[in-house]
Amino acid sequence: MQRRVVRWMLCAVLAGCASHPAEPGVPPPEPAAPAGSCPTEKLAFTQATGCQNDGSVEFCLPRDEQVVQRVRALAPELRGPIGGGGRARCDLSKEELYFIPMPEACQVADALPDETWATICRVAADPAVARIVPTWYE
Numbered sequence: 400m401q402r403r404v405v406r407w408m409l410c411a412v413l414a415g416c417a418s419h420p421a422e423p424g425v426p427p428p429e430p431a432a433p434a435g436s437c438p439t440e441k442l443a444f445t446q447a448t449g450c451q452n453d454g455s456v457e458f459c460l461p462r463d464e465q466v467v468q469r470v471r472a473l474a475p476e477l478r479g480p481i482g483g484g485g486r487a488r489c490d491l492s493k494e495e496l497y498f499i500p501m502p503e504a505c506q507v508a509d510a511l512p513d514e515t516w517a518t519i520c521r522v523a524a525d526p527a528v529a530r531i532v533p534t535w536y537e
Contacts (some may be wrong), residue, residue, distance in 0.1 A: 449511030
């Protein structure tokens, strides 16, 4: 009987050690977007063509710090705000332009890696994001 109790306690202690809590102030990583859940109607490209741009994709966000922080939690690599309306055609009276840079893998392929695609899908799913387009500098 005593051995069973010791075994049970050992299992309980080891099970508690198996999980790694997030560091304070650091949001846990977002899970990949489930298959079929990407709001592709908001995207001006597909995963197969997502690297065909000048190094990033862009979109508008309202001038609201809470919204920006929420989107930054989805895409820590988020860059911006950047002046101008960009290809996304932000309404500068109430929006600002933001970018998600493309990974190095895009230098040798047209298709976005799954991880980058999942990030873009999560951002596109945010209600504040109307459209995500490729960046083209001219």
